[in-house]
Amino acid sequence: MMHYPEAVEALIAALKQLPGIGRRGAERLALSLLEWEPEKLEFLGRLLGTLPETVGSCPVCGALADAGELCMVCGRPDRDGGTVCVVETMAQMFAIESSGNFRGRYHVLGGRISPMDAENGAGLNLPKLLERARSGEVREVILALSSDVEGRATAIYIAELLKGAPVRVTQPALGLPAGANLSYADGATITAALTGRTEVK
Amino acid sequence: MMHYPEAVEALIAALKQLPGIGRRGAERLALSLLEWEPEKLEFLGRLLGTLPETVGSCPVCGALADAGELCMVCGRPDRDGGTVCVVETMAQMFAIESSGNFRGRYHVLGGRISPMDAENGAGLNLPKLLERARSGEVREVILALSSDVEGRATAIYIAELLKGAPVRVTQPALGLPAGANLSYADGATITAALTGRTEVK
Incomplete structure (x- = not known):
């Protein structure tokens, strides 16, 4: 050969x-x-x-950053440190940033919890999140995790972990995607959209 | 952003x-x-x-080789130097090698001639091919080029170039692929297969 x-x-x-x-x-x-x-x-x-020498992770939120520096978001004074959006990956942080309307900060977990996994949350950037939530500087923690089984398990785990911390724990609304045709939506999405229906103004 | x-x-x-x-x-x-x-x-x-220092091209045929060395085929004494198969790229050479039945050597052009191009064949590994064809060691040059317009133009150009050299210039048979259903073949392939039909033995 x-x-x-x-x-x-x-x-x-x-x-x-x-x-x-x-x-x-x-x-x-x-x-x-x-x-x-x-x-x-x-x-x-x-x-x-x-x-490995030039790229590190932000000491505050765990996002990618120049080694030894704050990330692009934590380094900016005009961002609201009172709202922290928890994401699984950098890619999700980028997706939210490019939507252009979120003015808070982030916390990058670096993964999520598998319900089958005995070592709950080991390796995830969780101790730092607890520290931030307890610091008194954070009012609200948004759990912007995937809405699949593992994402939900991770959200429930974190909500439990943050009990007692002086923060509101929220999650993004479930519903129909903007511009979507209802006939292509799956049952869980339609159920969530109908359950969470809002007034037409 | x-x-x-x-x-x-x-x-x-x-x-x-x-x-x-x-x-x-x-x-x-x-x-x-x-x-x-x-x-x-x-x-x-x-x-x-x-x-750039570790990988070079074979001084005989132009295929990829460890810098300063013959390629995997030219370096082997059991290959027949009397038959040289001209291909456009290393990938084509690999395809022929993995078919497992060709025992000759190769010549890698490194591209092909565009009929629209004024600089016919500049940059291609052609002078060396001419040299090999004239050396007396080669009996047959197989032009295994693509059967599209540029491949055919290149084949015609090379056949012209080799006129006068003591070699037979051939090309692979056109026809139906092995195992193919005739109903899925295009017109040019069917025409070639019928024109070049052979005896059933």
Whole structure:
């Protein structure tokens, strides 16, 4: 069986570990990288090698940040520290930020609790959340977690954890997505939308 | 507008230049790379940075090879140097190799000629092919190029170029793919298959 030169095989093996990249995809990426200018390859190589030193997590909320610095949101004085929105991942934080209307701060859990998992919440950024909730600076904690089983289990766990802290614990409204046709919505969404119905003004 | 830490944005910008990777895909890959062990990141980084020194092309056929060495096929004495199969890319060479029955050698062009292009064949690995064809060691040159317009233009150009060299110039048979149902074949394939029909033995 034929194979690529050693370094190319090693590159393919490494790229194959990325999400959604199979052997064929990794080969395609590797062959394309082989056509890059040496300077560009060296730049990307150095970037990767130094990631652990250059990128860290925000000491307040756990979001990605330049190493040793506050994240983009915690570093800004015009954001309302009284409202903390708890998300599972950076990607969710980005989605909320790009909606453009949330002025509070965040707390990035780095995952969620599996109901099947014995080690409830181990590895999640929870002690810091409890600390923030007890500090007196936070009025409201919004649990913006996924509405699937694990997300709900995590929300219930956190709500329990925050009992006794001087904060309101809320969650985003469930309902029909903006612009959606009701005929394409699933039963749980329709039920939630009807249950939580509001006055037409 | 929110953005990732500087190094992460730079990483996303670099990954976005890979084929088939958009902004979303690059973000996903970058966030996944951020979870890799520092040693793994450094390994991949070093691999990329040193690619230009570690990987080169075979001085005989132009295929990928360890820098300064013959490729996997040219380096093997049991391959028949009298038959040279001309392909456009390494990927095509791999496809033929994995079919397992070709015992000759290859010549990797590194692209093909666009009929619209004034600079016919510039940048392609053609002078070396001519040299090989004239050396007296090669009996047959198989033009295993794509059967689309550019592939055919390239084949015609090469056949012209090799006139006068002591070699037979051939091309793979056109016809129905193995195991295919005729009702799904396109007209050009059916025409080729019927024109090139063979005796049932």
